[in-house]
Amino acid sequence: MDAIEEFFEKDLFARENGIELLHVGKGVAGVRMAIREKHLNSHGTVHGGAIFSLADCAFALASNSHGVPAAAINAHISYMKAAKSGSLRAEAREFALNPRLATYTVEVTDDAGEKIAIFQGMAYRKTPPRG
Amino acid sequence: MDAIEEFFEKDLFARENGIELLHVGKGVAGVRMAIREKHLNSHGTVHGGAIFSLADCAFALASNSHGVPAAAINAHISYMKAAKSGSLRAEAREFALNPRLATYTVEVTDDAGEKIAIFQGMAYRKTPPRG
Amino acid sequence: MDAIEEFFEKDLFARENGIELLHVGKGVAGVRMAIREKHLNSHGTVHGGAIFSLADCAFALASNSHGVPAAAINAHISYMKAAKSGSLRAEAREFALNPRLATYTVEVTDDAGEKIAIFQGMAYRKTPPRG
Amino acid sequence: MDAIEEFFEKDLFARENGIELLHVGKGVAGVRMAIREKHLNSHGTVHGGAIFSLADCAFALASNSHGVPAAAINAHISYMKAAKSGSLRAEAREFALNPRLATYTVEVTDDAGEKIAIFQGMAYRKTPPRG
Numbered sequence: 001m002d003a004i005e006e007f008f009e010k011d012l013f014a015r016e017n018g019i020e021l022l023h024v025g026k027g028v029a030g031v032r033m034a035i036r037e038k039h040l041n042s043h044g045t046v047h048g049g050a051i052f053s054l055a056d057c058a059f060a061l062a063s064n065s066h067g068v069p070a071a072a073i074n075a076h077i078s079y080m081k082a083a084k085s086g087s088l089r090a091e092a093r094e095f096a097l098n099p100r101l102a103t104y105t106v107e108v109t110d111d112a113g114e115k116i117a118i119f120q121g122m123a124y125r126k127t128p129p130r131g
Numbered sequence: 132m133d134a135i136e137e138f139f140e141k142d143l144f145a146r147e148n149g150i151e152l153l154h155v156g157k158g159v160a161g162v163r164m165a166i167r168e169k170h171l172n173s174h175g176t177v178h179g180g181a182i183f184s185l186a187d188c189a190f191a192l193a194s195n196s197h198g199v200p201a202a203a204i205n206a207h208i209s210y211m212k213a214a215k216s217g218s219l220r221a222e223a224r225e226f227a228l229n230p231r232l233a234t235y236t237v238e239v240t241d242d243a244g245e246k247i248a249i250f251q252g253m254a255y256r257k258t259p260p261r262g
Numbered sequence: 263m264d265a266i267e268e269f270f271e272k273d274l275f276a277r278e279n280g281i282e283l284l285h286v287g288k289g290v291a292g293v294r295m296a297i298r299e300k301h302l303n304s305h306g307t308v309h310g311g312a313i314f315s316l317a318d319c320a321f322a323l324a325s326n327s328h329g330v331p332a333a334a335i336n337a338h339i340s341y342m343k344a345a346k347s348g349s350l351r352a353e354a355r356e357f358a359l360n361p362r363l364a365t366y367t368v369e370v371t372d373d374a375g376e377k378i379a380i381f382q383g384m385a386y387r388k389t390p391p392r393g
Numbered sequence: 394m395d396a397i398e399e400f401f402e403k404d405l406f407a408r409e410n411g412i413e414l415l416h417v418g419k420g421v422a423g424v425r426m427a428i429r430e431k432h433l434n435s436h437g438t439v440h441g442g443a444i445f446s447l448a449d450c451a452f453a454l455a456s457n458s459h460g461v462p463a464a465a466i467n468a469h470i471s472y473m474k475a476a477k478s479g480s481l482r483a484e485a486r487e488f489a490l491n492p493r494l495a496t497y498t499v500e501v502t503d504d505a506g507e508k509i510a511i512f513q514g515m516a517y518r519k520t521p522p523r524g
Contacts, residue, residue, distance in 0.1 A: 269435045272435040273433075273434050273435045273440070274430055274432070274434070274440075275431065275432055275442055275443055276434075276440075278431040278432075279442075299405055300408075300409040301405070301406055302404075302405045302406060303404050303405070303407075303453070304400045304401065304403040304453070304457075305462075305464070309404070309405075309406035309446070310446075310453075310465045311406055311442065311443075311445055311450070312406055314442055314449070315440070315441075315442025315443070315445070315446065316442075318440070318441050318442045322434070322435070326435075331436075333472075333475075334441045334472060335472055336469070336470060336472065337441065338467065338468070338470075339467060340466065340467040341466055341467065
């Protein structure tokens with residue numbers, strides 16, 4: 001899994017947001033983000049964009065874990081609870097993997113295990129044609 | 132429109148990401164983000180989370196423009212083209228407004244007017260009960 | 263669970279499409295649809311609308327299983343594989359339940375257990391105010 | 394536009410649901426459905442699956458209007474108002490068209506022009522490789 005960890009190291013937006021890798025395997029990944037003041041929105045809770053970004057990193061790791069470059073083509077997020085302090089964790093798992101397309105579900109929870117958001121993403125895989 | 136501009140001033144995540152207000156009116160809003168190195172992903176293009184965050188700010192402004200607090204409950208984004216440099220612009224417009232729920236479509240384009248992403252968001256409005 | 267079964271009996275669109283209840287419990291539900299010629303699209307595979315409708319019925323059952331009327335406010339579906347014959351099954355489970363909002367994930371599979379589609383839905387609950 | 398009209402003629406699920414073609418052009422399409430008892434859900438309003446199916450037909454027509462076969466890979470719908478009688482109309486328009494992927498927005502309205510739902514769909518295009 002060295003290649004995928006190196007892949008994540010190069011993600012500058014993840015660095016900027018303090019997103020850390022917890023674990024990554026074939027089709028799965030977990031990441032964590034300690035909530036900072038810079039992540040907050042006008043209501044003083046974690047910005048929807050920050051929650052989405054955390055989930056998106058777990059999705060990118062899981063979808064790129066097979067050694068085939070995969071680019072997000074769309075994503076959907078439902079927010080269930082505002083988050084204010086502590087840290088957030090996102091866990092991605094693969095629903096289905098085709099040669100070209102793959103889908104992932106990501107659950108975002110807080111330190112108390114409360115459900116913050118659920119995310120569904122689809123990736124387009126740059127699978128090389130068989131020779 | 133002073134209240135809504137003040138609302139946006141308090142958005143620390145928007146500040147952190149260099150997101151600027153272009154215009155805001157009843158049910159519409161436009162924002163802009165100059166692409167910086169910190170917005171990039173492992174592929175060297177703008178992170179899906181950064182594009183989403185830009186669209187989300189336009190959505191938050193448009194949905195809070197009526198003077199009733201509105202919280203995002205879900206959002207969907209489709210990415211059409213990678214963005215690398217220059218700036219991105221997001222324009223939100225209202226599809227429908229109910230007492231409790233409202234929906235918005237946000238289009239994200241680059242400096243050349245190329246379509247980068249389309250976003251659809253739903254907000255829950257904290258409309259006070261009639262007295 | 264008599265009330266929820268009766269609720270489903272009144273769903274005329276489910277009847278029209280031959281959608282049958284397999285099981286329903288608090289926050290979960292399973293339904294089945296035998297593929298008929300009338301479910302096919304121009305490509306001769308099951309219409310996206312028919313697959314969505316099957317998933318939507320599982321979502322409606324699961325979200326109405328708590329005895330509080332719940333109306334779908336949005337849904338997202340990703341299609342992974344075309345379906346042609348035999349039957350399709352949709353299994354819904356609750357991700358999170360709030361007083362007003364609840365979210366469900368529905369997986370659609372065919373007779374061979376192949377993953378056909380994944381669906382995510384949000385419902386608005388008409389919870390009576392506390393007296 | 395004869396080929397696309399013929400394409401729609403072969404859509405058996407559209408026939409079953411009484412969905413009629415209003416117009417179709419490059420990247421746009423309009424369809425209509427007269428509400429029948431068979432379209433209703435347990436609440437006596439038009440089933441979410443029937444509204445989705447109507448929007449999906451407009452999306453299929455618009456995405457297949459360029460002469461390149463296009464298959465839906467995902468879709469998102471937000472419901473704004475229940476519909477009970479009369480007819481529903483869905484109008485699709487293209488947001489962006491790439492060699493492989495294309496995105497569409499579909500608006501669903503009732504006879505009074507009230508906004509019933511908004512739909513966003515992505516299609517995968519089977520563009521032949523350049524020879």
